[in-house]
Amino acid sequence: MKILHRQIFMELCKLFGLTISCLLGLILVGRMLQLRSLFLSQDIGFFNILQLFFFLTPFFMLLITPIATMLSVFLTFLRMSTDNELIALKASGVSLYRMLPAPLLFCTACTLFTFFISFWGLAWGMDMFKTNLYYFAKTHSKFALQPGVFNKEFPNVTFYAHQVDNEKGELKFAFVRDESIKGTSVVVVAPEAQIVSTPQLAEIKIIFKNGKIFRESGEELNVLKFGSYSIKLDLGKLLMGFNFSEDKAKDMPFSRLAAIRDDPNLVPNQRPRFHRKVDTEYFKRLTLPFGCIILGMFAIPIAYVFRGLKQQYGLLLSMGLFLVYYTMFSIGVSMGEAGSIPPIYGLWAPNAVYVFVALVGMRYANKESTPTVVQWLLHLRYGRGAKA
Template sequence: MKILHKQIFGELLKLFGLTVSCLLGLILIGRMLQLRTLFLSQNIGFLNILELFFYLTPFFLLLIMPISTMLSVFLTFLRMSTDNELTALKASGVSLYRMLPAPVLFCTICTVFTFIISIWGLAWGMDMFKVTLYESARKHSKFSLQPGVFNKEFSGLTFYAHQVDNEKGKLKFAFVRDQTKHGASVVVVAPDAEIISRPESAEVDIVFHKGKIFRQNNDELNVLKFGTYSVRLDLGKLLGDFSFSEVKAKDMPLSQLVEIRDDPSKAPPGASDRFHRKVDTEYFKRLTLPLGCLILGMFAIPIAYVFRGLKQQYGLVLSMGLFLVYYSMFSVSVSMGESGSIPPIYGMWAPNIMYVIIALLGMKYANEERTLPIVEWGTHIADKIKGRVG
């Protein structure tokens, strides 16, 4: 039995490594294709892009760990079933339950690893991602403000300066045109301006001194003099419309989510009811997704038994479809929890509870060499349809 468990565990690890690598690679390629124009226009190096995606890896892993675990277990037992290894083992007196230690240990390790990501890794990755993104945007902003060149990298804003000292952050004969408000155009002109960076909020203030404001609203034009006028820029807008100032529940460590749930006064100032609902939903999401590794892994074993003889490519499609059902229920529960339609505790646990029940029933039927009634009903209906078509 030790040899058997080692063989099963080794195959699970190989398939898991392949699955995680493929899914992460697909996500990376997809994101790079979405942002290819942005990266080319901002002249960001390939290593910087990889660094940014590395810090997003915990976020991606939290989502793909359950499906990777499920695929590994499903394909392993489907292959054993297709090659009649399971039949030979049963003929030798080895029941399904005696084969469980290897997949249970594997799924438990995946669950613990996902819990580590959920509790610490996700918040660390998002913090480092924001810091790295800010540094990229901050460094880029120095080069983008070139003397005598119109800068239109911020949507609705056009900057110009006749002289630029990026080291000191000084501008001479500067102006900005603001068209962010519909139906109105504001032009600010000043002989002197300065760039003030705010690393704590990833923002930059461009402060104009002793200039004029030309405000056009339809056919009306107003001219105002000022001593100091500031235009605040969110550097996240340079690299994909990220907001650094907004506090999001999904970026918080689990300990902070617990603190806010226990004491709502610890929430950020002005937090709305929707924010607290998002905190509750994110809290249960961090608990239920890691457990999904164990639950979906155990769920995959009887499913592989039921569909024994199925080719692996079809098995892959089938398992992806079953996970899609799980993830669709999970996504709907997140949306309903954040909107307040249902308490998050019920919605977030519902997919796991349903799949646990199916896994336990399926395990019992698979060990007894019986087929689930729902599969028999589906087969019966399919035969009827084929008969009518024939």
């Protein structure tokens, strides 16, 4: 039995490493493609980009570790079933329950690993991501305008210049519109302007010369002529529009989430929606790690029920079952943040449903019987095939 458990555990670990690598690679490539325009417009090196994505890894790992655990267990037992290894073990007197220590140990290890990410790794990664992002904004970033193109990289600010010399930072026939103040629009027009970048202060200054300022507020319009006028911009906003001073629930360590839930006066100026997000994030950090062991145990009877299924179809099936779980989880998060239901119910509901199915399925799998609903579906499928 020790040899059997060791072999199952090693196969689970190999599949887990492969699955995590593939899922993480797909996510990072997709994220890189999404932000390609940002990186192309800034003077940020390839290794700096990899460094930023490395700090985002804990955030992604919290989401993909449960599905990687489920896929590893499902594909391992599906292969054993397809190769008739389970039948041979059953004939040798080894029941399903005697094979459980290896997957149970594996799922427990994945759960503990996810708890580590949830409690400490996520907050560390987001903190380092913001710190390095701001550092790159200060030391590497540049503000490049294209002639004849409206630039909207800064939130609520639009830039335009008919002629641009990015090397010298000179603009001809420059125009800027600032809508950062609600209900007020400020337009600055000048025949020439100069861009002065100060990376050490994470600041860009645009100096307009001999132009006009048009300020519109409601039905009132004011026009002001000037000889020299400058606008200061925060370089941090040039990179993904990050507000480094904003306190977000998803970036907090678990201990701070718990402290805010116990004493809301720690953040007295926040709205009720912020406290709902804190409450939802708190239960999210608890339920996702438990999802590893629940989905892992859920995958075993599913592999038994669909024995003989090819691995490519098994992969699609397991992905579909996880999609159902994640959809229920996402609905719980949305309803919890909206205040429709308490987050404790919405986020624990998927785990409760899958625990029930796992326990019932494990009982049927050990007896090598199939639930009536599955038998009916298989009969319906093969019945249609025979008629065709």
